Amino acid sequence: MLRSLHMKLVLIMVLLVVCLMTIAGAFLTSSINQFYLNEFYSQMSGVFQDTELVRDLSVQTEGEEDGGLAMEQVLRAYMGALGVDGRNRNYFVLSGTDLRYLAGSDDEEGADLEVTPNLLIALNEKREGSESDPTAGYMDLAIPIHRGGQDYIIYILDSQNNLRQLNSEIFLLIIEALGFGLVISLLLSFLLSRTMVTPIRALTRGAKRVAEGDFGHEIQVESHDEIGVLTGTFNDMAGQLKTTLEEVENERTKLSTLFLHMTDGVVAFDRDGEVIHANPAAEDMLGRSIPIGGPIRYFDLFGEITALEKVLNLEGDCLESEMVRGDRSLLLLLAPFDREKQAGVLVVVHDVTQQVKNETTRREFVANVSHELRTPLTNIRSYAETMAETPDLPPEMTKNFLGIILGESDRMTHIVQDLLTLSRFDSGYSQLTLTLFPFGEVLRDSCQAVRLDAEHHGHSLELIGDRNLPNIRADRERVLQVIMNILSNAIKYTPDGGHIRMTAGWREDMVWVEVADDGIGIPADDRERIFERFYRVDKARSRESGGTGLGLSIAQEIVARHEGSLSLVDRDGPGTTVRMELKIGGPEA
Numbered sequence: 071m072l073r074s075l076h077m078k079l080v081l082i083m084v085l086l087v088v089c090l091m092t093i094a095g096a097f098l099t100s101s102i103n104q105f106y107l108n109e110f111y112s113q114m115s116g117v118f119q120d121t122e123l124v125r126d127l128s129v130q131t132e133g134e135e136d137g138g139l140a141m142e143q144v145l146r147a148y149m150g151a152l153g154v155d156g157r158n159r160n161y162f163v164l165s166g167t168d169l170r171y172l173a174g175s176d177d178e179e180g181a182d183l184e185v186t187p188n189l190l191i192a193l194n195e196k197r198e199g200s201e202s203d204p205t206a207g208y209m210d211l212a213i214p215i216h217r218g219g220q221d222y223i224i225y226i227l228d229s230q231n232n233l234r235q236l237n238s239e240i241f242l243l244i245i246e247a248l249g250f251g252l253v254i255s256l257l258l259s260f261l262l263s264r265t266m267v268t269p270i271r272a273l274t275r276g277a278k279r280v281a282e283g284d285f286g287h288e289i290q291v292e293s294h295d296e297i298g299v300l301t302g303t304f305n306d307m308a309g310q311l312k313t314t315l316e317e318v319e320n321e322r323t324k325l326s327t328l329f330l331h332m333t334d335g336v337v338a339f340d341r342d343g344e345v346i347h348a349n350p351a352a353e354d355m356l357g358r359s360i361p362i363g364g365p366i367r368y369f370d371l372f373g374e375i376t377a378l379e380k381v382l383n384l385e386g387d388c389l390e391s392e393m394v395r396g397d398r399s400l401l402l403l404l405a406p407f408d409r410e411k412q413a414g415v416l417v418v419v420h421d422v423t424q425q426v427k428n429e430t431t432r433r434e435f436v437a438n439v440s441h442e443l444r445t446p447l448t449n450i451r452s453y454a455e456t457m458a459e460t461p462d463l464p465p466e467m468t469k470n471f472l473g474i475i476l477g478e479s480d481r482m483t484h485i486v487q488d489l490l491t492l493s494r495f496d497s498g499y500s501q502l503t504l505t506l507f508p509f510g511e512v513l514r515d516s517c518q519a520v521r522l523d524a525e526h527h528g529h530s531l532e533l534i535g536d537r538n539l540p541n542i543r544a545d546r547e548r549v550l551q552v553i554m555n556i557l558s559n560a561i562k563y564t565p566d567g568g569h570i571r572m573t574a575g576w577r578e579d580m581v582w583v584e585v586a587d588d589g590i591g592i593p594a595d596d597r598e599r600i601f602e603r604f605y606r607v608d609k610a611r612s613r614e615s616g617g618t619g620l621g622l623s624i625a626q627e628i629v630a631r632h633e634g635s636l637s638l639v640d641r642d643g644p645g646t647t648v649r650m651e652l653k654i655g656g657p658e659a
């Protein structure tokens with residue numbers, strides 16, 4: 071309560087009034103005292119300068135018996151001039167030798183007079199005792215007179231009762247004024263506090279609202295004084311704060327949206343290793359949920375890579391590391407943030423599984439190409455060497471060897487051509503020549519093309535559903551190449567006397583064709599990989615039949631270009647079924 075501004079104001083006002091009144095009272099009483107004193111002595115000196123009075127007092131009259139009484143008679147005539155009233159101020163005639171009372175205006179008081187310093191001066195030094203003492207509580211004047219050979223002292227004594235009465239009246243007046251002053255000061259302080267405290271309270275309420283995050287409320291500026299300026303400044307500050315907070319919030323939302331949707335994982339830790347942020351990508355890549363401030367800490371996630379302290383004290387930009395989680399290869403970038411304060415560590419997790427896979431595929435591909443080319447080359451070289459070293463080789467053998475050499479070089483040409491086709495697809499140089507043609511016709515043409523070969527192996531070859539197929543928009547030659555490849559695989563990988571059936575149809579905007587055989591089939595483990603380059607289930611059999619292991623890869627590239635699909639159909643029983651789907655309207659891109 072005492073701490074409130076209102077109470078302080080009341081206290082200050084009361085103290086002010088009391089101080090003012092006390093000072094005014096003190097000054098007033100002391101000046102009145104002084105005035106009274108001065109007035110007394112100037113009145114006395116005025117009277118006693120009267121030469122007639124001095125003469126009447128000092129010259130003895132004839133036949134005078136009692137000088138004291140005679141002098142009292144003289145003084146009585148001057149009572150008015152001396153201000154003697156017989157109660158508060160009196161005159162006395164005393165003996166100049168022993169201060170004995172002889173006569174005066176108040177016999178009672180005269181008999182009981184106190185020996186004052188002024189009386190002693192007059193008695194001892196025979197001069198006028200008129201020394202004033204404001205603290206004495208009386209005023210007196212002692213004048214020595216020599217009359218008729220006798221020494222007398224005329225003594226005027228004022229008891230200051232008038233003054234005391236005046237003082238007590240002034241005191242009462244001051245107390246009354248103090249009372250009024252206090253009432254006025256209380257009213258004033260209420261008024262002041264209303265004008266000062268009300269806007270301050272409004273300001274406090276506003277500050278509380280701002281602290282609670284409510285920036286919408288503007289405090290009314292009611293005055294132009296310092297508090298008004300403060301209120302205005304506070305409103306400006308709240309506005310500024312609102313804008314800044316909105317900007318920060320925007321920035322935060324932007325960042326969290328970015329973190330939420332970015333493909334790279336981000337995990338932030340504080341300096342103690344506690345998680346302060348983790349985005350869904352990071353949780354997905356690391357294969358666990360990472361709650362903020364949860365039990366999972368830096369050590370559990372990346373402790374095996376490097377210690378937290380090491381990252382916190384890192385000299386360079388960031389630390390790069392790799393880790394494998396399940397079947398994923400992850401690249402980690404660890405960096406401290408707010409280095410000077412060592413506030414924490416940020417870990418960016420980049421999924422490089424595909425890159426690693428690509429790199430492995432590339433290496434395997436190069437190894438495969440080298441291997442595939444080296445085999446026919448070695449064959450060609452060894453047969454050529456044998457021929458060169460054996461001049462008398464029988465002509466049938468020479469013919470046989472030359473046949474092998476030609477066959478191997480054809481194989482190499484095949485491989486190189488297939489590789490070229492693939493590389494054209496990879497580099498995007500190979501363009502499709504799109505035309506509109508009947509899908510059924512391509513199927514019949516491809517059947518026709520392989521029929522001799524199929525018959526050669528004793529396979530039956532039938533085509534079902536080719537009659538009501540629509541025209542499609544595609545690269546006719548490439549589509550033919552794909553179907554031929556599937557058909558020739560069916561012929562190749564089906565023991566003689568097998569059955570090959572080509573079924574076609576269409577639905578909505580797609581045409582489809584399935585080539586089913588009852589051949590050796592493809593084991594479950596290999597089914598996924600047969601579209602990979604150089605992948606062959608049975609290498610020897612493939613090579614024997616002139617395969618390169620690139621046919622299905624090329625076929626899939628062609629179908630993908632057409633935005634169609636090429637897949638193996640899961641079907642019970644022996645053999646293999648390959649299905650191709652193509653868009654009737656052709657590729658959009």
Ligand code: ADP
Pocket residue numbers: 555559560563564587589590591592600605606607608612613616617618619620621622623645646
């Ligand atoms: P290739 O030139 O070796 O035939 P492909 O890319 O055409 O190469 O085929 C890849 C592999 O898939 C073949 O080596 C073969 O093992 C397997 N394959 C393809 N079609 C069939 C089929 N109809 N029956 C059994 N295996 C097949």
